[in-house]
Amino acid sequence: MKNIVSLRYIWFLISLLIIVPGAIYFALYGLRTGIDFAGGALWDLHFTTKQTSDLNTEKIGEIFAANGFEGAQVQVSTIKVNGKEIASAVVRTKELSPTSPEQQQRTILAALTAVYGDVQRESLQSVGPTVSAEATRSAAIAVLGACVAILIYLTMAFSKAPNPFRYGVCAVLAMLHDVLVVLGMAAILGHFIGLEIDAYFLTALLTIISFSVHDTIVVFDRIRENLMHRRAGEAFDDIINHSIVQTLPRSINTQLTSIFTLTALLLFGGVTIRNLVLVLLIGLISGTYSSIFNAAQLLVVWEHREWRNWFRRGSAAEA
Amino acid sequence: MRNREIVPFLFIMLITALCAWIAFAPDNTWLGRDVSVRLGLDLQGGTQVLMKADGVVDKDIMATAATVIERRVNGLGVSEAIVQLSGKDRIIVELPGVRDPEQAIETLRGTGRLEFIDTKGQFLNEGTIIRTSGNPEPKVPEVDASKPVDPANPQPTVSPEVYQSITDGRDLDTRQVSLRVTNDSISAKPAVSFVFTGQSASDLATFTAANIQKPMCIVLDNVVVSCPVVQSALIGGSGEITTSTREDAEKILNQLKYGSLPITLSIESSRTVSATLGANSVQASIVAGMVGLIIVALFMIIYYRLPGVLATVALIIYTIIIYAVHKVIPITLTLSGIAGFILSIGLAVDANVLIFARLKEELRNKRSLLRAVDAGFDEAWPAIRDSSASTLITSAILFVFGNSFGVSLIKGFALTLALGIVLSLFTAVVVTRTFLRLIVRNGALQSLWLYEISNDPDLQEQSAV
Numbered sequence: 001m002k003n004i005v006s007l008r009y010i011w012f013l014i015s016l017l018i019i020v021p022g023a024i025y026f027a028l029y030g031l032r033t034g035i036d037f038a039g040g041a042l043w044d045l046h047f048t049t050k051q052t053s054d055l056n057t058e059k060i061g062e063i064f065a066a067n068g069f070e071g072a073q074v075q076v077s078t079i080k081v082n083g084k085e086i087a088s089a090v091v092r093t094k095e096l097s098p099t100s101p102e103q104q105q106r107t108i109l110a111a112l113t114a115v116y117g118d119v120q121r122e123s124l125q126s127v128g129p130t131v132s133a134e135a136t137r138s139a140a141i142a143v144l145g146a147c148v149a150i151l152i153y154l155t156m157a158f159s160k161a162p163n164p165f166r167y168g169v170c171a172v173l174a175m176l177h178d179v180l181v182v183l184g185m186a187a188i189l190g191h192f193i194g195l196e197i198d199a200y201f202l203t204a205l206l207t208i209i210s211f212s213v214h215d216t217i218v219v220f221d222r223i224r225e226n227l228m229h230r231r232a233g234e235a236f237d238d239i240i241n242h243s244i245v246q247t248l249p250r251s252i253n254t255q256l257t258s259i260f261t262l263t264a265l266l267l268f269g270g271v272t273i274r275n276l277v278l279v280l281l282i283g284l285i286s287g288t289y290s291s292i293f294n295a296a297q298l299l300v301v302w303e304h305r306e307w308r309n310w311f312r313r314g315s316a317a318e319a
Numbered sequence: 320m321r322n323r324e325i326v327p328f329l330f331i332m333l334i335t336a337l338c339a340w341i342a343f344a345p346d347n348t349w350l351g352r353d354v355s356v357r358l359g360l361d362l363q364g365g366t367q368v369l370m371k372a373d374g375v376v377d378k379d380i381m382a383t384a385a386t387v388i389e390r391r392v393n394g395l396g397v398s399e400a401i402v403q404l405s406g407k408d409r410i411i412v413e414l415p416g417v418r419d420p421e422q423a424i425e426t427l428r429g430t431g432r433l434e435f436i437d438t439k440g441q442f443l444n445e446g447t448i449i450r451t452s453g454n455p456e457p458k459v460p461e462v463d464a465s466k467p468v469d470p471a472n473p474q475p476t477v478s479p480e481v482y483q484s485i486t487d488g489r490d491l492d493t494r495q496v497s498l499r500v501t502n503d504s505i506s507a508k509p510a511v512s513f514v515f516t517g518q519s520a521s522d523l524a525t526f527t528a529a530n531i532q533k534p535m536c537i538v539l540d541n542v543v544v545s546c547p548v549v550q551s552a553l554i555g556g557s558g559e560i561t562t563s564t565r566e567d568a569e570k571i572l573n574q575l576k577y578g579s580l581p582i583t584l585s586i587e588s589s590r591t592v593s594a595t596l597g598a599n600s601v602q603a604s605i606v607a608g609m610v611g612l613i614i615v616a617l618f619m620i621i622y623y624r625l626p627g628v629l630a631t632v633a634l635i636i637y638t639i640i641i642y643a644v645h646k647v648i649p650i651t652l653t654l655s656g657i658a659g660f661i662l663s664i665g666l667a668v669d670a671n672v673l674i675f676a677r678l679k680e681e682l683r684n685k686r687s688l689l690r691a692v693d694a695g696f697d698e699a700w701p702a703i704r705d706s707s708a709s710t711l712i713t714s715a716i717l718f719v720f721g722n723s724f725g726v727s728l729i730k731g732f733a734l735t736l737a738l739g740i741v742l743s744l745f746t747a748v749v750v751t752r753t754f755l756r757l758i759v760r761n762g763a764l765q766s767l768w769l770y771e772i773s774n775d776p777d778l779q780e781q782s783a784v
Binding site for chain 2: 044081095096098099101102103105106120121122123124125126127128130131138139141142145146149150153154157199200202203206207209210211213214215217218221222224225246247249250253254256257258260261262264265267268269272273276277280
């Protein structure tokens with residue numbers, strides 16, 4: 001197990017192989033933003049007296065259009081509530097009017113009831129343009145704020161190790177790796193299964209940030225300790241490699257317990273938080289990878305100032 | 320020397336017993352306090368709206384508006400409702416468990432301005448929106464020009480005529496507004512009686528005296544409620560508004576009694592969840608939480624053996640404490656909060672995994688069991704401290720900015736996660752350590768197999784490489 005550090009450019013390459021396709025999808029299609037960030041309304045309707053096959057997406061769209069909501073996107077599905085199958089439709093429209101949203105809801109529900117019988121409004125969320133713009137802004141501030149706060153904390157926590165600032169920067173780089181992986185995957189999943197970026201997604205992203213740093217710190221803590229007891233002639237690379245190997249059982253075991261709980265949530269938890277859990281799972285796996293295969297290796301790259309050789313040798317490696 | 324473990328052990332038992340008492344309190348009453356779990360809107364159903372004041376407002380007006388809305392909420396009889404100012408010009412209202420959210424929100428944000436107008440002998444239809452001298456620019460539901468007009472249900476339009484107000488809403492005596500429901504006759508309609516004071520009272524008396532047998536319209540928030548014919552002069556400024564249904568009467572009563580809103584509010588965002596969806600989510604989350612706990616416990620016991628058993632006990636104690644804390648503070652439990660809790664199980668275990676990994680290393684280095692236990696905890700501590708701190712930092716950021724959504728959704732997650740980190744530090748470090756020391760001192764459980772170290776010295780050599 002002496003290769004974890006020496007094969008670092010292979011690990012970096014693997015990261016790139018995951019990040020680049022995501023980045024391409026991101027560039028081509030962007031992220032599919034939910035109403036939290038894009039504004040609009042999301043109606044979740046249950047038709048208690050009908051089968052899913054009785055529902056016609058076009059007809060439902062027309063009913064919405066006839067009552068002031070043109071361009072409604074309708075998705076019909078069958079869901080299970082307490083063991084009973086219920087026909088449901090999820091409709092995304094523009095946001096409700098700020099002056100008379102109550103009247104709009106009544107009109108739509110009455111129009112739907114006239115065609116399909118009893119309609120239950122299971123949930124309805126409406127977000128106006130000012131609120132969604134603010135949400136987008138504070139999301140960016142939150143992610144940046146988390147980066148800066150962690151950078152400062154780590155630099156302080158590692159002040160006794162040589163070059164404390166490097167630990168902070170490398171931990172944040174490993175964290176940005178995970179953010180990129182998650183955003184890329186979100187772009188891909190958005191394209192294929194319609195995953196939407198909402199407030200839950202942001203919650204997941206910030207949790208991933210903290211867990212990624214959490215994992216990296218455990219490795220860095222070992223490095224800090226091993227550097228303090230450094231024997232004469234012991235190479236920096238060897239210390240790093242040794243530290244990673246020492247923390248490997250913990251990294252994997254912790255990862256496993258989190259995967260267990262998250263999988264339980266994914267399988268048994270409510271539909272509402274399914275996307276949150278899915279994104280968390282992707283992020284945690286990426287976070288474990290980056291803390292084992294990227295973070296400490298970046299310290300080695302920095303120690304040797306290897307970037308001076310990157311372009312001279314024509315190596316494909318990048319950090 | 321036993322005191323070193325006995326005192327913390329008793330302390331842990333005391334805390335656990337106290338929390339178990341709160342967690343499983345009969346009838347959810349603990350020391351005379353109601354400690355039932357508070358479920359968020361996403362779990363028990365209900366509605367949440369973010370309302371913005373139109374035009375320029377100041378702090379005092381917003382505070383008054385919030386007070387008026389709070390009184391109206393209480394008038395609706397919704398328990399655990401939240402009315403909160405947010406930023407300079409916004410009010411957040413959360414109404415858990417309301418059955419008709421549209422009606423409730425309409426009642427809350429209606430300005431409640433009661434006027435009598437002089438229609439110059441005209442009858443106006445009920446529900447017509449009109450301009451009055453008191454408020455010549457009423458809010459009208461948005462008319463969608465692109466949409467064909469439905470002849471059966473025409474969009475309301477406002478005629479340019481401005482009717483003269485006889486009374487001023489500020490002169491309404493809110494203490495004397497009351498509901499009158501007569502039971503003796505089926506045909507009798509419910510009514511709201513009111514009393515005007517001051518200038519409005521005398522103006523009303525003068526007008527009615529001069530206009531007997533002529534119509535006079537009662538207008539609430541620029542909507543015509545009724546146009547009764549004046550039978551006699553309203554001396555003293557008192558009168559009645561009759562309505563066709565009791566619900567309508569209650570809505571008017573609520574708006575009049577709890578004062579008029581000094582501002583008009585438009586709705587920026589709203590979230591409504593039905594009670595069935597919420598109940599379904601609670602069920603699913605409980606199952607997920609149990610399954611997650613059991614798998615983690617099995618994994619810890621199989622992999623770490625005796626320490627794993629202790630970690631599982633610590634995990635159960637952790638679950639009891641965090642549940643009790645949610646009940647006693649109380650912290651509103653939301654769906655994302657539950658996700659935060661289940662995630663924090665992983666965190667709680669992580670500290671133990673770190674410690675046990677160290678413990679194994681120390682045992683391989685041939686330390687005595689007791690020394691290895693202490694060394695394992697001491698060596699793992701910096702990593703636990705730093706990683707917990709970084710997670711606390713991000714939960715703090717989540718908590719602060721969770722406000723910008725005007726939703727308790729993200730805040731619940733952040734709060735539970737932060738609480739989980741702090742409590743898991745206690746259970747993973749203090750509880751597990753005390754248990755482990757107590758057991759290690761007890762001669763019966765000294766076999767290294769229990770600590771996942773093989774008794775075969777050769778194998779020990781190998782694994783130490």
